[in-house]
Each structure stands twice: as structure tokens, then as C-alpha cells.
Amino acid sequence: MTIGPGPGPGRRAGSAERRGALVLSLLCAVQFMVILDTTIANVALPSIGREFALAEGDMQYVITLYAVTFGGFLVLSGRLGDLLGRRRLFTGGTVLFVASSAGCGLAARVEILLVARTLQGLGAALISATALSLLLVIHAEGTGRNRALGIWSGLGASGAGAGLILGGVLTDTLGWRAVFLVNVPIGAVALLLTGVLPRDGQVTWDRTKLDLPGAVTITAGIGLLIHGLGLGRQTGFSAPATMSVLAAVVLLTAFVLIQRRSASPLVPLRIAGRGPVAGANLAIICLTAVMGGQGFFLILYMQGVLGYSSLQTGLAVLPSAMMAVIGSTLASRVTAKVPPWLVAVAGLAMVAAGELLLARITVHGTYLTDLLPGYLLFGLGLAAAFVGASIVGSNGASAEEHGVVSGLLNTSQQVGIALGVSTLVTLAVAHTGAQDDPAATAALVAGYRFGLLASAVLAAAGGLALLLLGKGTKADAGELRDGCTSAA
Structure with missing residues (x-):
């Protein structure tokens, strides 16, 4: 009888690699679903409005409520993952997200839809903060983590565009309810696979380790900021929007003061104020602000000026999403030999160049000449900037800091999108109003x-922030050593 080889080091290593690949696939798939839902409902808004007889201003709450709870609870979710167990919160967040998605899709009244959409945002926050934290825990700093962050960032960068495409297809073929119900089977499969995630250790709840005043002020502050910016975009910065933003500024200022005095701060200022971390988060805010503003302008341009349908608009974004996937793969490999901050700066430069190309649009423009070149360059730069900035913002953090770091990075994305759409749209509207005939298409x-x-x-400003603050990370020397070793 022939006896095969035992479970030696090679076999154990291969098994660990397969498990790591499965974990990464699970985390990225669920994160993609969460990012998808930031835009997938946009295309369905007119159909939802018709079914529930909503005014145009009221329809936006379907988007705003998700964004407010998603962005507002990210930092707290990251910290709770550190205290209660990342796998537990990831699983709980996925259950909540799936259940609330079903509630959205089956809602018989608009009130049920809005409550479910709010809970969906909370589930998204729990998923997103703990998923990135799990990714950082599983992959030590170096080439492996950079590749994982490349995949993660690529899916995040392409998820918003994919949401527009899928939203158009589902709304036109199956109706708006399918936009939410599509999450149910995906989430159910994800729940079946959560057993592959690393187990949480024994948790003993210690109330003193949770900075409750800090949690309340930052959650309410970020939520009010996103709400105020969204309201300002819809109705102009009248009293309600301005008061919301001012209240957010007061709460966030109070949060900083609380963190300075707290024995167990929710976000230690030594982490948030660290040059590379601050630079990475500023860059991501600028990057997602550009992404949010561009999406708003070009959807209106394609549908209102060029006459595209919802499906055609979604397909028009597809090349940019594909370039984001390609760019994330290339960027994660390049970071083995080039400092991550430099990759991010180069990506932001490409984003700025892409926006300049897109700024050539005309009333009688065509897709191939006016949109496609800018979309391709933008998608490539977007992914490179996300990968580089995510590495810069997460490397150097201890295991206890992963939840805080992931919460900051994800919060920056949500705040950036809200900030970009509101401020850039305000600038565009003011410029339109200054024309001789503001009502004209021109x-x-x-x-x-x-x-x-x-x-x-704005993209150039993000690059400048990283150029000034992102140098000298622990990753620069370590990644260069890894690159030289692999090259040798």
C-alpha cells in the first residue's frame, strides 16, 4: 500500500493561501454589494417616486437616509469591532443589511421603505468598517496586504459605476424592487461563508473602553454633515441646510475636545493626526468628492443633453469601471517597488487630467470624443489613488488600531461624496445662473x-496633501525592501 505525504509545511501553506483567498473574496464581495447600494437606487428614484406619489424633493430621502447612517456610524462600527469582535459585527451587519434590503424591496408604504433604507445604511457601516479591519488583520504589511488592498480598492472604485449599470438594467427589466432584492441572495451566500473568517477571541465587555460621549458626537456630527450637504444640494443652502452643517461643525469640534481629554478615546488624535494618516484621508475626501460631483454632472449631461436612457447611461460608465479594476491590479503591483504615496499622487494627477478632458463637453458632444477619453483616464487614476492612499492610511497601525483606521478611511469616502456633490453642484449652478440665458441648454x-x-x-489638492503629508511611512522602506527581494 502506498502512503501519501503527510500534511507537511507545503500543504499547510497551500491550505492557508486558499483560505486567505476565500476570505478576501468574501470580504470584497460584501463590500462591493455595500458600495453598489450607494448608487444603484439612483436610477430607480423616478419609478419609486411614481409608485408612492412622492414629490421630487422627498424622493432624495431614499438616497440620503442610507448615506447618513452609513457615513455616520462608520467610526463607531470600527471601534466596536475592536471591542466586541470583528467577525461578530461583520456577521451581524450582514444579517441586518440582508433583512433591511428585503424590507426595502417588499415595502408596501413609503414609510417602511425609508425605515428599511435607514437600517440598511447601519448594516452597511457595520460591514464596511469591520471588513476592512479584518483585511488588515489577516494580511501583514507588505506585498500581500498591498495586493489585497488593490482588489478591495478596485472593487470600491468600480462599485459606484456598476451600481448605475445594474440599477438601469434591473429597473428597466424587473422593476425598482429588484434593485434592493438583488442583495438578498448575495448576502445569504455571504452569511454561509462567514465561517471562514478568523474567529474572535474571548470578549469581556468593558464599558470604560468605549468613549460614549465621543461616539455620540462623531456619529451625530458626521450624520448631520452628510444630511446638511445633501439638503444644500437639493434646495440650496437655506436655513435648514445651513443649520444642519453648523450643528455638525459644533459637534465635530466637541468630538475633538473630548478626544483630547478621554482616557480611552474613540479616535486617538495621535493616530488621526499622524501625517500619513491625515494625508491619506484628505486625499480620499478629495478623490471621492470628485467622483460624486462628476457622476452627478455627467448623468445629467448624458440624459438631459445627449438624450441617453438610464441603461445607456449606465453602459457609458462601464469603460471607466473596467479601467478601475485594471488600475487597481497594476497599482497594487507597482507599490512593491514604488512608495504608496507616490502611486496615490500619480493617480490623483491622472484623475485631474481626466476631469480636464471631460470638461470639454459641448451641447452637441459625442461619447467617443467628449466622454470616453476622460472616463478611461479617470478610472485608471481613481483606482491607483485609492490603492495608494489606502496603503498609506493603514500601514503602521497596530492590531488594536485597525478598527479606528478602517473607520476613518471609510468615513472619509462617505463625507467626500457628500461634500463633492453639494459644493461642486453649488458652484456649477452659480456659474449657470451667471450666463446670459440660464435656462438654455448651453x-x-x-x-x-x-x-x-x-x-x-480638487483632485490636484488631494495630490498635494499626500505629497506634503504622506512621505516617510513605514511602508516606503518596507515595500522597497520587499520589491528588491522579489526582484532579486
């Missing part, structure tokens, strides 16, 4: 062009 296109030019400036 005036609208002039406003879109101005907003895209402002986006290019």
Missing part, C-alpha cells in the same frame, strides 16, 4: 464644465 453645459474644472482642482 448655460447648463457651461455649468457642468465649470464643475468638472473645479473637480480637477
Whole structure:
């Protein structure tokens, strides 16, 4: 009888690699689903409005409530993952997200839809903060983590575009309810696979380790900021929107003061104020602001000026999403030989150049000449910037800091999107209003062009922030050593 080889080091290593690949696939798939839901409902809004007889302003709450709870609870979710167990919170968040998605899709009244959408945002926050934290725990600093972050960032960068495409297809073929119900089977499969995640250790709840005043002020502050910026975009910065933003500023200022005095701060200022961490988060805010503003302008341009349908609009974004996937793969490999901050700066430069190309749109523009070149360059740069900034913002953190770091990075994305859409749209509207005939199509296109030019400036500002603050990370020397070793 022939006896095969025992479970030696090679076999154990191969098994660990397969398990690691499965864990990464699970985390990225669920994160993709969460990012998808930030835009997938946008295309379905007119159908939802018709079914429930909603005014145009009221329809936006389907988007805003998700964004407010998603962005508001990210930092707290990251910290709770550190205290209660990341696998537990990831699983609980997925259950909540799936259940609330079913509630959205089956809602018979608009009140049920809005409550379910709010809970969906909370589930998304629990998933997103703990998933990134798990990724950082599983992969030690180095080439392996950079590749994992490359995949993660690529899916995040392409998820918003994919949401527009899928939203158009599902709404046109199966109706708006399918936009939410599609999450149920995906989430159910994800729940079946959570057993592959690393187990949480024994948890003994210690109330003193949770900074409750800090948790309340940052959650309410970020939620009010996103709400105020969204309201400002819809109705202009009248009293309600301005008061919401001012209240957010007061709460966030109070949060900083609380962190300075807290024995167990929710976000230790020594972490948030660390040069590379601050630079990475500023860059991501600028990057997602550009992404949010650009999406708003170009959807209006394609549908309102060029006459595209919802499905055609989604397909028009597809090349940019594909370039984001390619760019994330290339960027994660390049970071083995080039400092991550430099990769991010180069990506932001490409984003700025892409926005300048897109700012050439005209009333009688065509997709191949006016949109496609800018979309391709933007998608490539977006992914490179996300990968580089995520590495810069997460490397150097201890295991106890992973939840805080992941919460900050994810919060920056949500705040950036809200900030970009509100401020860039305000600038574009003001420029349109300054034209001789503000109601003319040419005036609208002039406003879109101005907003895209402002986006290019914002992308350059993000690159400058990383250039000034992102150098000297622990990753720079370590990644260069890894690259030289692998090259040798």
C-alpha cells in the first residue's frame, strides 16, 4: 500500500493561501454589494417616486437616509469591532443589511421603505468598517496586504459605476424592487461563508473602553454633515441646510475636545493626526468628492443633453469601471517597488487630467470624443489613488488600531461624496445662473464644465496633501525592501 505525504509545511501553506483567498473574496464581495447600494437606487428614484406619489424633493430621502447612517456610524462600527469582535459585527451587519434590503424591496408604504433604507445604511457601516479591519488583520504589511488592498480598492472604485449599470438594467427589466432584492441572495451566500473568517477571541465587555460621549458626537456630527450637504444640494443652502452643517461643525469640534481629554478615546488624535494618516484621508475626501460631483454632472449631461436612457447611461460608465479594476491590479503591483504615496499622487494627477478632458463637453458632444477619453483616464487614476492612499492610511497601525483606521478611511469616502456633490453642484449652478440665458441648454453645459474644472482642482489638492503629508511611512522602506527581494 502506498502512503501519501503527510500534511507537511507545503500543504499547510497551500491550505492557508486558499483560505486567505476565500476570505478576501468574501470580504470584497460584501463590500462591493455595500458600495453598489450607494448608487444603484439612483436610477430607480423616478419609478419609486411614481409608485408612492412622492414629490421630487422627498424622493432624495431614499438616497440620503442610507448615506447618513452609513457615513455616520462608520467610526463607531470600527471601534466596536475592536471591542466586541470583528467577525461578530461583520456577521451581524450582514444579517441586518440582508433583512433591511428585503424590507426595502417588499415595502408596501413609503414609510417602511425609508425605515428599511435607514437600517440598511447601519448594516452597511457595520460591514464596511469591520471588513476592512479584518483585511488588515489577516494580511501583514507588505506585498500581500498591498495586493489585497488593490482588489478591495478596485472593487470600491468600480462599485459606484456598476451600481448605475445594474440599477438601469434591473429597473428597466424587473422593476425598482429588484434593485434592493438583488442583495438578498448575495448576502445569504455571504452569511454561509462567514465561517471562514478568523474567529474572535474571548470578549469581556468593558464599558470604560468605549468613549460614549465621543461616539455620540462623531456619529451625530458626521450624520448631520452628510444630511446638511445633501439638503444644500437639493434646495440650496437655506436655513435648514445651513443649520444642519453648523450643528455638525459644533459637534465635530466637541468630538475633538473630548478626544483630547478621554482616557480611552474613540479616535486617538495621535493616530488621526499622524501625517500619513491625515494625508491619506484628505486625499480620499478629495478623490471621492470628485467622483460624486462628476457622476452627478455627467448623468445629467448624458440624459438631459445627449438624450441617453438610464441603461445607456449606465453602459457609458462601464469603460471607466473596467479601467478601475485594471488600475487597481497594476497599482497594487507597482507599490512593491514604488512608495504608496507616490502611486496615490500619480493617480490623483491622472484623475485631474481626466476631469480636464471631460470638461470639454459641448451641447452637441459625442461619447467617443467628449466622454470616453476622460472616463478611461479617470478610472485608471481613481483606482491607483485609492490603492495608494489606502496603503498609506493603514500601514503602521497596530492590531488594536485597525478598527479606528478602517473607520476613518471609510468615513472619509462617505463625507467626500457628500461634500463633492453639494459644493461642486453649488458652484456649477452659480456659474449657470451667471450666463446670459440660464435656462438654455448651453448655460447648463457651461455649468457642468465649470464643475468638472473645479473637480480637477480638487483632485490636484488631494495630490498635494499626500505629497506634503504622506512621505516617510513605514511602508516606503518596507515595500522597497520587499520589491528588491522579489526582484532579486
